[in-house]
Amino acid sequence: MAAPILLSGCGKQPHAPKEVASPDAMGDVAMPAEAKMAKGTGTVTAIDPASSKITLAHEPIPAVKWPAMTMGFTAKPELFAGIAVGDKVDFDLTVTGNAGEVTSIRKR
Numbered sequence: 001m002a003a004p005i006l007l008s009g010c011g012k013q014p015h016a017p018k019e020v021a022s023p024d025a026m027g028d029v030a031m032p033a034e035a036k037m038a039k040g041t042g043t044v045t046a047i048d049p050a051s052s053k054i055t056l057a058h059e060p061i062p063a064v065k066w067p068a069m070t071m072g073f074t075a076k077p078e079l080f081a082g083i084a085v086g087d088k089v090d091f092d093l094t095v096t097g098n099a100g101e102v103t104s105i106r107k108r
């Protein structure tokens with residue numbers, strides 16, 4: 001036995017004009033995971049052009065509140081030209097959340 005389907009909820013209700021919330025309620029908005037630019041210094045510990053990854057033992061990066069650590073970054077393989085494991089490097093990176101992409105790298 002099929003129950004009749006009620007469509008009465010689909011009628012368009014007139015939109016009553018709402019009071020516009022004042023925009024100064026925007027005090028404590030949580031930070032979205034937006035990309036940040038930062039600079040770092042470190043030592044190359046691994047290079048993997050095939051998967052566009054470079055691993056750096058980097059010094060603290062205050063711009064993104066990172067302590068010193070060894071971690072992998074994505075990077076365009078062309079950035080690895082002239083860079084070898086063991087090199088000390090300065091690098092620029094874009095950080096989104098906890099992930100970083102190296103956008104330029106220079107041997108020190």
Ligand SMILES: [Cu+2]
Nearest residue numbers: 066069070071
């Ligand atoms: Cu790190």
